[in-house]
Amino acid sequence: MLPDRLAGLLPDKAADPRLSGIIKLAILAVGGQGGGVLTAWIEDVARSAGYAAQATSVAGVSQRTGATVYYVEMAPHHAGDPMPVFSLMPAPGDVDIMIAAEMMEAGRSIIRGFVTPDRTTLIASTHRALAVSEKMVPGDGIASSGEVMAAADIAARRFIAADFDALAIANGSVISASLFGALAGSGALPFPREAFEAAIRAGGKGIDGSLRAFGAAFDVAANPADQGVAPRPAPRQVPRVLGPARLLADWDRLVARVAAMPVPVAELALPGLRKVVDFQDLRYGAAYLDHLAKVMARDDAALGWRLSREAAKYIANAMAYDDIIRVADLKTRGRRFDRIRKEMRVKDANLLHLTEFFHPRAEETVGLFPAKLGAKLEADPKWMARLDRWFNKGRRLRTDSLRAFLTLHLIGGLRGWRLRTLRHAQEEAHLALWLDRALSHVAGNYDLAVEVIRCRRLIKGYSDTHKRGFSKFDRVLEATAAVSGRDDAADWCRRLREAALKDEDGKALDGAIATIRSFA
Amino acid sequence: MAERSFKAEVEHLRLGEGQTFTGEGILAITKALLENGVGYVGGYQGAPISHLMDVLADAEELLGELGIRFEANANEAAAAAMLAASVHYPIRGAVTFKGSVGVNVASDALANLASSGVTGGALVIVGEDYGEGSSIMQERSHAFAMKSQFWLLDPRPNLPCITKAVRDGFELSEATNTPVMLMVRIRSCHVTGSFQTRDNQRPTLSVKDALSNPQSDFARVVLPPMSYMHEQDKIRNRWPAAETFIRERGLNEVFGPRSAPVGLVLQGGMYNGVIRALQRLGLADLHGNTEVPLYVLNVTYPLVSDEFLEFCAGKDQILVIEEGQPEFIEQQLTTFLYRSGSTVKLRGKGILPMAGEYTGQVMLDGLTAFFKDAAPGMLPAIVRAPNEDRPQIPDLTATVPIRPPGFCTGCPExxxxxxxxxxxxxxxxxxxxxxxxxxxxxxxxxxxxxxxxxxxxxxxxxxxxxxxxxxxxxxxxxxxxxxxxxxxxxxxxxxxxxxxxxxxxxxxxxxxxxxxxxxxxxxxxxxxxxxxxxxxxxxxxxxxxxxxxxxxxxxxxxxxxxxxxxxxxxxxxxxxxxxxxxxxxxxKQRREKPLAQKAIREGRRVEAPRFGVDEDVCTGDHACIRLSGCPSLSVKKLDDPLRDDPVASIDQSCVGCGNCGEVADAAVLCPSFYRADVVHNPSPLEARIARVRARVIGWLQTRRAARRLTFDGAS
The missing domain is CATH 3.40.50.970 (Thiamin diphosphate (ThDP)-binding fold, Pyr/PP domains)
Structure with missing residues (x-):
């Protein structure tokens, strides 16, 4: 094989000058995005403008959510002339217009060499349709759009990027229409806007929505000044606090305590405080700040308060654990109902039925019992089996009906009871153990203390998932303990944690632990 | 009901003499069958010729008018066996399936058919599923033509050539008493273009008429000793007849100057790719006029020795461009040269890769290497000694995830x-x-x-x-x-x-x-x-x-x-x-969605289910996704500094199949899923009950909210 530096070396002088008249356009789409419709529109525009056009695609199984390429070539053509010879597939270094209907597909088009700085106009939608491999990771497996954006800036002659999916949805259409608008707006094809719109009208289906989405995207592509290359983050909304005056006064006192903290800590302590107060009450919020104060007493401004900052985040998460009371409380709030009505686009004339899927096991039930009694029952397999028989089954609750709503409303109102439950006792003990463990490293290895705090991230989910999280947490801390004397202990702790978040069964974690065993 | 309806396009099949058809390759092939008086058609679906079956199914009315029988065969073997009707009767028949797996399944029937020989033209249209987008093992149908002795057409991939190949195929089949396989590649099946149409022809003998006058001839039955005679007949009569037909009718094409030091021999299906590479090297123009002689094999089996040797005469080197492995054509052509004592140097695999699709890049690299070696004077200077600096584009291969096909949204599997x-x-x-x-x-x-x-x-x-x-x-x-x-x-x-x-x-x-x-x-x-x-x-x-x-x-x-x-x-x-x-x-969605929308418009009661996730209940473990993989079930990052991992999220493409809730229940996952049924046009009583419920629930919610702190904008 020849080195690929030979690619794209079009000898302009020697080639048929008419060849530069061929416009080569590729579309990389995910199945179901309407790439076929878009291709047909483009062909129509070209033919109606007196061009010869040829389109190809690979239909079939690959449309089932796989990535698929559509390809169009066109050239000016006079009746009676022989037809140009067009290629049936795009070649690296030989594409004038690349339309990517999703951000990672833009990346794929760059990898495949379809985007080159000498000629390619890249039109990409910045939205993400996540691949299964990104979604199934227990932690955060989402690929970096930023890397693709950066590469596109280098690889493309022109780069037009916007969330054309959101644009289409906002206009009651699908992304094929907005991409068609972006193509028209980019001016990369020598046809007037009306010709594009005529193609949509000739298509005959969902014309109004398509034209609206087309127009919106046309404007975005035609006015590159208005368009930030990176998607602008929406400004974070600062939540308003509402409630009885007496509680608000107490709240202000707690907020004052947070305000007195160093900024890096306060930044997270305030949302943390909100979270625990929302979970339980103001006194619980005070307890949260007490825990945090203990950590801060061992921390050091010279080290940037990193330990306290992480503690502010993870103590809040640990204190606002997921028990039945919390779930019932969240599920019965008025604002949730409003949010769902909005998300599901429920109009006034419609009704909304809401079905919740609960499956409490004996463990969750016994967790609601008073700590001592609960502990006794939990230790007794007979009782656990009995409770399992009574409670362990899938329940579908219609929260728009009075009976189910009342049941959940009552459970959600058990916050006064919560602090006496077995679950709370267990969570409190675990919290204390974890904090002690982290703080025990502060003097010897500050970074390790920070990493141990961060390991709280591993505990999440419900029932089996929760149990698995706990066991991963324990194994990470145990393996960390084995290397705690080493200078790079913090690094190992981080690596173990990241490994634990890679897959469900903990295979990566097993590997990391095996590595540690080999030298520790 | 097939995934795609061709009802509208089928009207194009009625175009007559001198009109212009514009559309997809598959439809053009169907039109060509009708123009050539086909008497029966059949086949089995599979990419890339599924649409051909769908077109035929949607065109059953037209087929009926013309007296053509259409069978959606149970499998490819059944389809190939159907061509038996052309053994004794002068009826043209065509079947279609995908290669190479369909040909594998059909090979028993194809072998018997080839041995018996045919009277009416028998055409097997094979959608060769090879290269990018293919869903099967990468093999060639070519070998089947070689082993069973039927003829293989691989026309240039444009509509006039493909439709001409249908006509040529039937005539070649009849002239040689041999079934003919017409191979169309994935992209040729879906390539768009135009061709001049002719009137549709009724079959000269319909299958119905044939049934009234049954024929048999035991010499056609694959039994000894006739099967030995069939073998001899293939070699002594049918093969030479095919060579003669191919030469006389000019099925293969030669382009470019008559004399040049080098030449290219290619499968018809490779033509556009080769021309594109020549265009990029400055050796061909927009319309394919080339400075390099081309010998285009629209018939890739049998190969015609004389014709090939004539093309080679006076050349130093030729390059055989043959996609797929092993290199059957190259081997045969090499034998031709050797037997004729020729000194022409034949190049092929080696300069071009043995395996894999001949993409634009592969073709450009291969031709460049060949010309650099065989005829450097033909190449523009910039290709001989490239000096352009290209900017370094960051490597994204580790970033971009693979995206194989998968189950659709709401798939019951x-x-x-x-x-x-x-x-x-x-x-x-x-x-x-x-x-x-x-x-x-x-x-x-x-x-x-x-x-x-x-x-x-x-x-x-x-x-x-x-x-x-x-x-x-x-x-x-x-x-x-x-x-x-x-x-x-x-x-x-x-x-x-x-x-x-x-x-x-x-x-x-x-x-x-x-x-x-x-x-x-x-x-x-x-x-x-x-x-x-x-x-x-x-x-x-x-x-x-x-x-x-x-x-x-x-x-x-x-x-x-x-x-x-x-x-x-x-x-x-x-x-x-x-x-x-x-x-x-x-x-299901294709069937029911329009019905539901119509019902809503007409004021009838419709429940539209969709699933959702309570993001403050979801902890971001993604166990649900590991038991689902539904495209509508995704994850999203929350604007919450306390949360590390993205939470599950269901987008508006959800069809409410129920899998999420069922999995959450059966696997005891978590209570974050909910199903929202939006009721359109509820009955008055229902609406009244809902109002009462909403009032009570709203009162309870307001009462509780008034006694605690609430953080508006937060969860």
Whole structure:
């Protein structure tokens, strides 16, 4: 094989000058995005403008959510002339217009060499349709759009990027229409806007929505000044606090305590405080700040308060654990109902039925019992089996009906009871153990203390998932303990944690632990 | 009902003399069949010629008018066997299926057909599923033409050439008493373009008329000694006749200057790719006028020695451009040169890669290398000594995730594999074999179920070595399409006869779904021309399999899991077969969505289900996704500094199939899923009850909210 530096070396002088008249356009789409419709529109525009056009695609199984390429070539053509010879597939270094209907597909088009700085106009939608491999990771497996954006800036002659999916949805259409608008707006094809719109009208289906989405995207592509290359983050909304005056006064006192903290800590302590107060009450919020104060007493401004900052985040998460009371409380709030009505686009004339899927096991039930009694029952397999028989089954609750709503409303109102439950006792003990463990490293290895705090991230989910999280947490801390004397202990702790978040069964974690065993 | 309707396009098939057809390759082929007086057509769907079958099905009315019989054959073998009608009768017949797997299935019938020889033109249109987008093993149909001695056309990929090849194919077949295979590649099937049409022709003899006057001739039967005579006939008569026909009719084409030091020999299907590479090297113009002589093989088997040697005369080197392996054409041409004592140097594989698709880059690299070596003077200076600096583009290969095809949103097969994953959590990993069809996507993450596929209808047969059973039973999976294609005989009678102890799961989605949703025997739809609604369970009982469980709602993950567990543990002897039935969601939506929208418009009561996730209840573990993989179930990052991991999220493409809720329940995952049923046009009573409920619930909510702190804008 020849080195690929030979690619794209079009000898302009020697080639048929008419060849530069061929416009080569590729579309990389995910199945179901309407790439076929878009291709047909483009062909129509070209033919109606007196061009010869040829389109190809690979239909079939690959449309089932796989990535698929559509390809169009066109050239000016006079009746009676022989037809140009067009290629049936795009070649690296030989594409004038690349339309990517999703951000990672833009990346794929760059990898495949379809985007080159000498000629390619890249039109990409910045939205993400996540691949299964990104979604199934227990932690955060989402690929970096930023890397693709950066590469596109280098690889493309022109780069037009916007969330054309959101644009289409906002206009009651699908992304094929907005991409068609972006193509028209980019001016990369020598046809007037009306010709594009005529193609949509000739298509005959969902014309109004398509034209609206087309127009919106046309404007975005035609006015590159208005368009930030990176998607602008929406400004974070600062939540308003509402409630009885007496509680608000107490709240202000707690907020004052947070305000007195160093900024890096306060930044997270305030949302943390909100979270625990929302979970339980103001006194619980005070307890949260007490825990945090203990950590801060061992921390050091010279080290940037990193330990306290992480503690502010993870103590809040640990204190606002997921028990039945919390779930019932969240599920019965008025604002949730409003949010769902909005998300599901429920109009006034419609009704909304809401079905919740609960499956409490004996463990969750016994967790609601008073700590001592609960502990006794939990230790007794007979009782656990009995409770399992009574409670362990899938329940579908219609929260728009009075009976189910009342049941959940009552459970959600058990916050006064919560602090006496077995679950709370267990969570409190675990919290204390974890904090002690982290703080025990502060003097010897500050970074390790920070990493141990961060390991709280591993505990999440419900029932089996929760149990698995706990066991991963324990194994990470145990393996960390084995290397705690080493200078790079913090690094190992981080690596173990990241490994634990890679897959469900903990295979990566097993590997990391095996590595540690080999030298520790 | 097929995935794509060609009802509108079918009208183009009525175009007459001197008109212009503009459209897709598949449709053009159909039109060419009608113009050439075909008497019967058939085939079996599969990419890339599924659409050809769909077009034919949608054109049944027109076919009927012309007196043409259309069969949607049970499989490719049945399709090829149908060409037997052309053995004794001067009727043109055409069948279509995909290569090379369809040709594999059909090979028995094709071999017999080729041995018998034909009277009427017999055309096998093969959609060669090779290269990017292919869903099968990468092989060539070419070998079948060589072993059975039928002729193989590989026309240049544009509509005038492809439609001309249909005409040439029929005439070549009749002139040589030999079936002809017309090969169209994936992209040629879907390439768009135009060609001049002619009037459709009624067959000179219809199959109905033939039936009134039956013919037979035992000399055509493949039995000794006639079969020995057939072999001799192929070599002594049919082959030379084919060579003569190809030469006289100029089926192969020569382009470019008559004399040049080098030349290119290529399959017709490679023509556009070769011209593009020549254009980029400055050696051809927009219309394909080339400075390099080209010998284009629109017939790739048989090859015509004289014609080839004439092309080579006066050249130093030629390059053979032949996609796929092994290099049958190159070997044959090399033999021609050697036998003629020629000194022309033949290049091919080596300069071009032996395996893989000849993409634009491969072609450009290969031709550049050839010219640099064989005729450097022809190349522009910039190619001989490139000096351009290209900017370094960051490598994204580690960033961009792979995106293989997978189950659609709301697919009824997903819960089957979720249940299977749950069962494997109890039993440990099972020996699982799979078949061909959508269900094969289960082999990919997140399910990773199924370790082998041996062919269409062969899933359970592929587990035959384990039929005797062991500590845990083997499990095989097969689709309803595979069941009727070949599975009933090859897999299930095999299991029944051998008293298999294994478990087989038949994924019944009411269609041959992976090939585009065509109807099959067990489809639930009314089909005016086909017999549907024949339950798979009845067929199983008919061959003596007694342990059969019918699951009518695959979305019931708990039940699916229990039935699987039962099949794996029951003491019952013999095969254990589960028929898991729910309609393909793609087809269901296509059918029901317009009906629901119409009902809403007309004021009738409609419940529209969709699922959602309470993001403050979701902890971001993604266990649900590992049991689903639904495209509408994704994850999103929250604007919450306290949360590290993205949470589950369901987008508006959700069709409310119910899998999320069922999985959350059966696997005891978490309470974050909810189902929202939006009721359109509720009854007045219903609306009144809802108002009362909403008032009470609202009062309770306001009361509680007033007694606590609430953080507006937060959860």
């Amino acid at each position: 997903r819960p089957i594999f979720a249940a299977m994953k749950l069962v494997q959590q109890e039993t440990g990993k099972l020996q699982i074999s799979a078949d061909i069809g959508c269900h094969l996507f289960a082999a990919l993450p997140p399910f990773e179920i199924g370790g082998a596929t041996m062919g269409y209808g062969l899933g359970p047969a592929a587990n035959a070595a384990f039929d005797g059973g062991g500590e845990r039973r083997p499990v095989s999976i097969i689709g309803d399409g595979g069941f009727w294609h070949n599975g009933l005989s090859s897999s299930f009678t095999n299991m029944a006869f051998n008293k298999s102890d294994g478990v087989a799961v038949i994924v019944d989605n009411y269609y041959s779904a992976a090939t585009g949703g065509q109807d099959i025997m067990s489809s639930r739809a009314d089909n005016p021309t086909k017999a549907t609604k024949h339950p798979i369970t009845k067929a199983l009982r008919g061959i003596g399999i007694d342990w059969v469980r019918q699951v009518d709602n695959t979305y019931d993950v708990g039940r699916m899991r229990d039935v699987l567990r039962e099949a794996l543990t029951t003491d019952a002897p013999g095969p254990k077969v589960i028929v898991a039935s729910s309609e393909c969601m793609l087809n």
